[in-house]
Amino acid sequence: MDDVEVLRTHGLRVTGPRVAVLEALHEHPHADAETVLRAARDRLPAVSVQAVYDVLHALTDAGLVRRIEPAGHPARYERRIGDNHHHVVCRSCGAVGDIDCTVGHSPCLTPSSTEGFSIEVAEVTFWGLCPACRSTTAG
Amino acid sequence: MDDVEVLRTHGLRVTGPRVAVLEALHEHPHADAETVLRAARDRLPAVSVQAVYDVLHALTDAGLVRRIEPAGHPARYERRIGDNHHHVVCRSCGAVGDIDCTVGHSPCLTPSSTEGFSIEVAEVTFWGLCPACRSTTAG
DNA sequence: TTCGGTTATTTGAATGATTCCAGTTCATGT
DNA sequence: ACATGAACTGGAATCATTCAAATAACCGAA
Numbered sequence: 001m002d003d004v005e006v007l008r009t010h011g012l013r014v015t016g017p018r019v020a021v022l023e024a025l026h027e028h029p030h031a032d033a034e035t036v037l038r039a040a041r042d043r044l045p046a047v048s049v050q051a052v053y054d055v056l057h058a059l060t061d062a063g064l065v066r067r068i069e070p071a072g073h074p075a076r077y078e079r080r081i082g083d084n085h086h087h088v089v090c091r092s093c094g095a096v097g098d099i100d101c102t103v104g105h106s107p108c109l110t111p112s113s114t115e116g117f118s119i120e121v122a123e124v125t126f127w128g129l130c131p132a133c134r135s136t137t138a139g
Numbered sequence: 140m141d142d143v144e145v146l147r148t149h150g151l152r153v154t155g156p157r158v159a160v161l162e163a164l165h166e167h168p169h170a171d172a173e174t175v176l177r178a179a180r181d182r183l184p185a186v187s188v189q190a191v192y193d194v195l196h197a198l199t200d201a202g203l204v205r206r207i208e209p210a211g212h213p214a215r216y217e218r219r220i221g222d223n224h225h226h227v228v229c230r231s232c233g234a235v236g237d238i239d240c241t242v243g244h245s246p247c248l249t250p251s252s253t254e255g256f257s258i259e260v261a262e263v264t265f266w267g268l269c270p271a272c273r274s275t276t277a278g
Numbered sequence: 279t280t281c282g283g284t285t286a287t288t289t290g291a292a293t294g295a296t297t298c299c300a301g302t303t304c305a306t307g308t
Numbered sequence: 309a310c311a312t313g314a315a316c317t318g319g320a321a322t323c324a325t326t327c328a329a330a331t332a333a334c335c336g337a338a
Binding site: 067069071072075088090091097098099100113114115116117118119120121122123124125126127128129130131134 | 206208210211214227229230236237238239252253254255256257258259260261262263264265266267268269270273
Binding site for chain 4: 016
C-alpha cells in the first residue's frame with residue numbers, strides 16, 4: 001500500500017503536501033516539524049510552513065501518524081503506530097529512538113490509584129544520552 | 140524542617156521570592172508558572188515574573204522541585220520528589236494527579252533494547268479525563 | 279470533460295510560555 | 309558594618325505553533 005492509497009483508506013484527500021509529508025516521515029522516522037518541512041520541500045518546493053503543520057495535524061487526527069512531545073523539545077512525528085512502543089530521548093541533543101515494550105501490556109501501566117481519572121493511554125519516555133552524545137560529553 | 144531551612148540545606152540563599160515560591164507550591168501541588176506567580180504574589184506582591192521563573196529553575200536544579208511538562212500544556216512544578224511516582228494528566232483541562240508506582244521499580248521501566256542510549260530515568264504519564272471533565276464532557 | 283461544492287493550502291500576522299539582557303539590589307561570610 | 313557575588317527587576321526577544329482570510333486544488337456528478 002503506497003502513500004496515496006494510505007491516505008484514501010483513511011478518508012483523506014490525496015494532495016501534494018500530504019504525500020510529500022508522508023514520504024518525508026518515511027525518510028526521517030522521528031522528524032520534527034522543521035525537518036519534515038525541509039524534506040517535504042525536496043519534493044514539493046512550494047509547500048508552506050502552515051501546510052506542513054496542517055497536514056501533520058490531519059494525519060495525526062486520522063491516526064496515521066503519532067505525535068511525540070518530549071519535554072523541552074519541539075514535537076516530533078512518526079509513522080510507526082499501533083504497536084504501543086516507547087521512546088528514548090537524548091537529554092543532550094534531543095535524538096529519539098524507539099523501544100519495544102516487550103513486557104507487553106500492563107505492568108506499571110495499570111496504575112493502582114487513578115485519583116478518579118478515567119485512564120485512556122499510558123506513555124513511557126526514557127531519558128538518557130544517545131551514543132553520539134555519550135562519547136562527546138563524557139568520553 | 141521549614142522552607143527556610145530547606146533552602147539552606149540545599150546550599151541556596153534564602154530570599155523572599157524563594158520562600159514565597161516554596162509556599163506557593165505547597166499550596167498548589169501541581170501548579171504551573173502562572174499559578175505559582177499568583178500565589179507567590181499573595182505573600183510578596185512585588186515579585187516579578189522572571190524572579191519566579193528563575194527561582195523555579197534554581198529549585199529544580201537543586202533537586203528541591205520537580206518539573207513536569209505534559210505535552211500541550213505549560214510546565215508544572217511539584218515539591219513531592221524522590222519517590223518515583225507518576226502522573227495522570229487530564230486530556231481536557233490539563234489537571235494533574237499523582238499516581239504511586241506500586242509495582243515499585245523496573246517492570247516496563249527496564250527496556251529491552253536501549254538502541255545504544257544510556258538510560259537514566261523513565262517517565263510515565265497517563266492520559267485520561269479528570270472527574271470534573273468526565274461529568275461535563277460525557278454525562 | 280466540465281462544473282460545483284467542499285476541503286486544503288497559501289500568505290501574513292499573532293500568540294503564549296519562557297528566556298535573554300543590562301543594570302540594580304540584596305543576602306551572606308568576615 | 310563591608311565587600312562580593314548571586315539574585316532580582318523591567319523590558320524586550322525568541323521559538324514553535326496557531327489563527328484568519330483569501331485563493332486554489334481535489335473529486336464526484338452531470
